[in-house]
Amino acid sequence: MDDQIIENIGCLLLPNAGPLKGEAMKELPVRHQAALAVKGEQVVWTGSTEEAQTRKAHQRFNAEGKVVSPGLVDPHTHLVFGGSREEELALKQAGTAYLDILKRGGGILSTVRATRQADEQFLFEKARSFAGRMAAYGVTTLEAKSGYGLDEETELKQLSVIDRLNNEGLLDIAATFLGPHAIPPEFKGREDVFLDQMIDLLPVMKGKTSAAFTDIFCETGVFTTEQAARFMEASQRHGFQVKIHADEIDPLGGTELAVQYGAVSADHLVAASAEGIQQLAASDTMAVLLPGTTFYLGKDTYADARRMIQAGAAVALATDFNPGSCVTHNLQMIMALAALKMKMTPEEIWNAVTVNASHAIGMEKTAGRITVGGQADLVLWDIPNYKYLPYHYGVNHARAVWKRGRLIWERREADVFPIS
Numbered sequence: 313m314d315d316q317i318i319e320n321i322g323c324l325l326l327p328n329a330g331p332l333k334g335e336a337m338k339e340l341p342v343r344h345q346a347a348l349a350v351k352g353e354q355v356v357w358t359g360s361t362e363e364a365q366t367r368k369a370h371q372r373f374n375a376e377g378k379v380v381s382p383g384l385v386d387p388h389t390h391l392v393f394g395g396s397r398e399e400e401l402a403l404k405q406a407g408t409a410y411l412d413i414l415k416r417g418g419g420i421l422s423t424v425r426a427t428r429q430a431d432e433q434f435l436f437e438k439a440r441s442f443a444g445r446m447a448a449y450g451v452t453t454l455e456a457k458s459g460y461g462l463d464e465e466t467e468l469k470q471l472s473v474i475d476r477l478n479n480e481g482l483l484d485i486a487a488t489f490l491g492p493h494a495i496p497p498e499f500k501g502r503e504d505v506f507l508d509q510m511i512d513l514l515p516v517m518k519g520k521t522s523a524a525f526t527d528i529f530c531e532t533g534v535f536t537t538e539q540a541a542r543f544m545e546a547s548q549r550h551g552f553q554v555k556i557h558a559d560e561i562d563p564l565g566g567t568e569l570a571v572q573y574g575a576v577s578a579d580h581l582v583a584a585s586a587e588g589i590q591q592l593a594a595s596d597t598m599a600v601l602l603p604g605t606t607f608y609l610g611k612d613t614y615a616d617a618r619r620m621i622q623a624g625a626a627v628a629l630a631t632d633f634n635p636g637s638c639v640t641h642n643l644q645m646i647m648a649l650a651a652l653k654m655k656m657t658p659e660e661i662w663n664a665v666t667v668n669a670s671h672a673i674g675m676e677k678t679a680g681r682i683t684v685g686g687q688a689d690l691v692l693w694d695i696p697n698y699k700y701l702p703y704h705y706g707v708n709h710a711r712a713v714w715k716r717g718r719l720i721w722e723r724r725e726a727d728v729f730p731i732s
């Protein structure tokens with residue numbers, strides 16, 4: 313006897329095993345008139361709606377001909393932070409650049425002050441509320457970074473919040489230590505001393521948190537490629553896999569560096585060089601693109617997803633949810649931006665927020681695909697076909713979300729106005 317059967321699925325999305333590189337991103341296997349069965353935390357069967365009639369289950373869920381996908385994976389977020397930065401919007405409107413706000417002690421540093429002041433329970437409740445909203449938008453697995461502490465106590469506080477949230481089990485969360493996210497004002501002119509301190513924290517983070525990844529913001533006025541290389545090398549020596557905020561604003565060569573160090577992902581890549589993209593394509597490093605950030609910063613040039621895919625690279629998409637450069641937890645909005653601004657196809661986009669996103673955070677064994685025996689992380693979408701999602705943008709199309717077989721969010725019946 314199954315616990316649950318979801319039947320009358322118009323289109324069941326069954327991404328191939330990844331990482332999907334280049335041309336392989338264009339393939340998105342689907343099954344029409346499908347059904348699936350869940351027992352405990354696992355998918356135990358997939359087949360046709362007709363075949364499902366012969367199976368018995370405690371509960372049956374009628375998908376009414378709509379779309380079911382794997383739970384979405386958001387592989388780059390800054391989920392845990394104190395305060396908010398709505399005051400900076402006026403500065404941005406007046407033309408002040410993101411890095412100039414940071415140079416004046418605002419931006420990331422403003423969030424650092426608020427996060428240092430906040431107590432852990434407050435941060436936990438705030439992050440949990442954001443995580444819940446992400447789940448309501450179809451996300452069942454995500455990555456979350458520290459990086460608003462820049463000191464031992466606060467970085468540990470953020471990572472402790474991430475670990476507690478992960479242990480609560482609503483969502484699976486991969487933790488990343490992003491100590492070198494900005495230079496604290498007291499270290500101005502002594503950037504290498506600060507970096508050394510962050511390197512000294514690596515064994516502490518390894519011992520006291522579940523962080524499997526480190527990350528660094530390699531950018532003009534923040535950390536140079538030489539400093540990023542030093543941090544990545546030290547991180548690997550302490551058993552971390554590395555990630556990098558690379559070539560977001562200026563083309564410093566962070567993409568090439570990511571490849572050189574075998575980074576699990578290189579993120580942003582708006583200013584990646586043609587050579588960097590070629591190297592990426594020949595590597596195992598996932599390109600994590602964040603079009604919501606480009607949109608929010610009001611830039612015209614987006615990461616060149618077309619060139620990356622054509623070259624043969626593997627691409628994933630993420631929100632970059634943070635209080636300054638992309639203030640949204642809505643991964644569906646990012647899927648729309650990927651279509652509208654980066655010309656990614658619907659098939660590429662779905663692969664980028666499921667199977668490829670899971671590879672970007674080392675969660676490919678449990679997340680990003682629907683397989684018999686695999687974890688039952690599922691989303692029922694109130695859309696007539698999968699191409700519809702990036703087309704109708706800015707709204708929540710999720711109707712029901714399951715994590716490990718448990719229904720964790722469902723749209724109230726009164727909220728559902730069918731669109732087809």
Ligand SMILES: N=CN[C@@H](CCC(=O)O)C(=O)O
Nearest residue numbers: 420529605632634635636637
């Ligand atoms: N670019 C660096 N870090 C974040 C922004 C963090 C912030 O502005 O608070 C990003 O990925 O966009």
Ligand SMILES: [Zn+2]
Nearest residue numbers: 388390557632
């Ligand atoms: Zn980021």
